[in-house]
Amino acid sequence: MVSRRGFFKTAGAAAVTGAVVSRVGAASLPEVVTMEHASTQAPLVPPTGRPYNPVVTLNGWTLPWRMNNGVKEFHLVAEPVVREIAPGMKAHLWGYNGQSPGPTIEVVEGDRVRIFVTNHLPEHTSMHWHGQRLPNGMDGVTGLTQPPINPGKTFVYEFVARRAGTFMYHPHADEMTQMAMGMMGLWITHPKDPKFMRVDRDFCFLLASYDIDPGSFTPKVNTMTDFNLWTFNSRAFPGIDPMVMRQGDRVRIRAGNLTMTNHPIHLHGHEFTVTGTDGGWTPPASRWPEVTTDIAVGQMRAIEFLADEPGDWAFHCHKSHHTMNAMGHDVPTMIGVDQRDVLAKINKLVPDYMVMGDKGMADMAEMEMPLPENTLPMMTGSGPFGGIGMGGMFTTMKIRKGLARGDYKDPGWYKHPAGTVAYELADGAVGAPAPARAPDAERMAAKPGEPVLKVTKGGHHGH
Numbered sequence: 001m002v003s004r005r006g007f008f009k010t011a012g013a014a015a016v017t018g019a020v021v022s023r024v025g026a027a028s029l030p031e032v033v034t035m036e037h038a039s040t041q042a043p044l045v046p047p048t049g050r051p052y053n054p055v056v057t058l059n060g061w062t063l064p065w066r067m068n069n070g071v072k073e074f075h076l077v078a079e080p081v082v083r084e085i086a087p088g089m090k091a092h093l094w095g096y097n098g099q100s101p102g103p104t105i106e107v108v109e110g111d112r113v114r115i116f117v118t119n120h121l122p123e124h125t126s127m128h129w130h131g132q133r134l135p136n137g138m139d140g141v142t143g144l145t146q147p148p149i150n151p152g153k154t155f156v157y158e159f160v161a162r163r164a165g166t167f168m169y170h171p172h173a174d175e176m177t178q179m180a181m182g183m184m185g186l187w188i189t190h191p192k193d194p195k196f197m198r199v200d201r202d203f204c205f206l207l208a209s210y211d212i213d214p215g216s217f218t219p220k221v222n223t224m225t226d227f228n229l230w231t232f233n234s235r236a237f238p239g240i241d242p243m244v245m246r247q248g249d250r251v252r253i254r255a256g257n258l259t260m261t262n263h264p265i266h267l268h269g270h271e272f273t274v275t276g277t278d279g280g281w282t283p284p285a286s287r288w289p290e291v292t293t294d295i296a297v298g299q300m301r302a303i304e305f306l307a308d309e310p311g312d313w314a315f316h317c318h319k320s321h322h323t324m325n326a327m328g329h330d331v332p333t334m335i336g337v338d339q340r341d342v343l344a345k346i347n348k349l350v351p352d353y354m355v356m357g358d359k360g361m362a363d364m365a366e367m368e369m370p371l372p373e374n375t376l377p378m379m380t381g382s383g384p385f386g387g388i389g390m391g392g393m394f395t396t397m398k399i400r401k402g403l404a405r406g407d408y409k410d411p412g413w414y415k416h417p418a419g420t421v422a423y424e425l426a427d428g429a430v431g432a433p434a435p436a437r438a439p440d441a442e443r444m445a446a447k448p449g450e451p452v453l454k455v456t457k458g459g460h461h462g463h
């Protein structure tokens with residue numbers, strides 16, 4: 001993690017460039033703060049304004065503001081950015097203030113907020129404040145509530161953050177392109193009473209997906225549903241930081257979905273309740289315990305739980321192709337197909353050809369086949385016991401005893417107490433059950449000379 005001091009050094013280097021607003025005047029534009037790193041930044045403890053308990057944006061940061069006669073002023077700059085999706089892969093996206101997603105905006109219920117949005121993109125844009133109560137003319141829908149923000153221009157949005165909760169921001173202009181390119185960010189309105197629904201750790205991130213061909217850098221913006229990179233805050237595992245928690249902490253995790261499909265977000269080892277939805281906090285009597293919650297397109301969810309079980313717990317989308325990176329899609333199923341004959345024939349033509357997937361796809365996690373430039377392996381990440389075999393929307397909750405209150409440093413891998421790790425039964429161990437044979441076991445075995453699987457034409461498969 002980068003320290004706040006380092007962060008401000010980076011931030012201070014940025015300067016206002018280009019656009020001048022006629023109504024406001026360049027002198028009163030807040031400085032542009034930009035971020036160079038894709039790592040999780042320490043929470044921004046409010047230096048001015050009313051107190052609140054800041055959030056931690058996973059692989060992200062919060063935008064500093066300035067107070068101007070009691071109004072919180074922020075400056076967002078829409079611009080092309082290079083986002084590291086994970087070590088080994090960078091994407092050429094559009095974002096805000098140096099990164100995609102843009103910085104999280106944190107305000108307090110009742111705050112008057114003024115946001116300057118400068119457009120450094122090659123086409124017009126706008127800013128929609130998803131989920132907010134605001135004057136209709138501040139809602140940011142191009143053509144309906146405002147003219148477009150043309151390249152080089154700055155628009156000013158101003159409203160009172162009336163309702164506490166989790167919100168998003170994104171353009172309402174050439175949306176398919178601009179959202180496929182990563183234009184989005186989170187907005188948190190904290191309750192005016194800092195004790196209301198207080199938690200010890202409050203994490204947030206956006207769900208975003210991209211379609212970037214192996215070996216290329218720019219998303220295909222006309223893809224409708226068949227994306228190949230599934231991310232938390234535009235990072236894919238193992239590029240997603242762990243969520244570090246102290247044992248006994250009450251934890252909130254907020255997620256907003258700006259992909260084009262739903263994501264059943266699943267947490268291991270703990271039950272949670274959904275305490276916040278798009279419309280605000282859920283009444284306590286309406287909550288029930290779950291271990292997975294589905295987040296539909298355009299929705300925000302806040303879940304809460306007591307982090308009382310120490311360990312390294314998986315936290316991921318339960319759609320298994322969403323915990324995979326590019327290269328894992330549109331591959332034919334080869335399980336049970338004996339490829340030895342065909343391999344001998346292909347090897348005469350292509351000496352390096354490899355047989356894959358005949359016993360499942362797990363060996364893909366350790367495969368050392370050369371990948372195209374700027375391409376993530378499809379299943380990756382390694383833990384203390386070997387390959388994790390995951391990509392995409394996957395990370396860990398690292399729960400440890402006795403961490404300090406604001407300590408989000410990665411504590412390393414969990415040290416399991418003796419006798420608490422699943423183990424391999426030794427061959428011939430006393431009391432080992434005799435191997436059982438299911439009545440259907442023959443079905444997977446080939447009879448000599450007979451194909452195991454009948455291959456039919458036109459094997460279209462969706463996701």
Ligand SMILES: [Cu+2]
Nearest residue numbers: 263317319322
């Ligand atoms: Cu998913």
